[in-house]
Amino acid sequence: MFKKYIPLTEEDYYLNEQGYKVFTEKYHLKRGYCCKSGCKHCPYGYDKKTDTFK
Numbered sequence: 714m715f716k717k718y719i720p721l722t723e724e725d726y727y728l729n730e731q732g733y734k735v736f737t738e739k740y741h742l743k744r745g746y747c748c749k750s751g752c753k754h755c756p757y758g759y760d761k762k763t764d765t766f767k
């Protein structure tokens with residue numbers, strides 16, 4: 714499956730204390746689907762521990 718490229722803006726992520734990119738809720742909504750990776754700001758309500766959506 715081909716996924717479209719989404720250019721990043723300053724509102725799409727921030728760097729955490731370890732220097733990793735953390736995607737914001739705005740970015741996830743712009744992307745349009747849940748990747749089921751347990752993202753910190755997942756707007757889709759996915760719970761990686763139970764593999765379910767809330």
